[in-house]
Amino acid sequence: MATLNTYLNFNGNTEEVFNFYKSVFGGEFTALMRFKDTPGCEGMTKEDQEGIMHVALPIGPTSILMGTDVPSSMVQVKPGSNMSISIGAESEAEADKLFNGLAEGGQIVMPLQKMFWNAYYGQLTDKFGIQWMVNYDYNQK
16 A cells, blocks of 8 residues: 655755754654755756755655755745645555546646656645645665
8 A cells, every 4th residue: 555755845944953953853864865865966956956856854654754955946835835745555556546537637747757866756736735746766666
């Protein structure tokens, strides 16, 4: 069965936010990737390149709090619209099923596709305005 985690978006202060959450919940980041270290981000401003592309902080035995900075060239988020529910599927087939079901009557933001971090990933907003991220990690086999 799929797992659900919260994914937070911030306007350039993700590192500060996640260091705060780390001080509260404890633990260590299992991922911390900057835009400058990812393909296709060479044209970003130097400030945006230093931003957090992805960070993950495990909380408890099964939950992961994740986050990213929204580059300054994109529409900035506002409190209340700065989070998504991230689904960790157990197979491509499950990812397809969940993604297509949630997309019914909603809007696909990014179709499911193979990504450079060795995953099958897509984003959508369901018909109720909830933002979803569906990810199947090929490394979990």
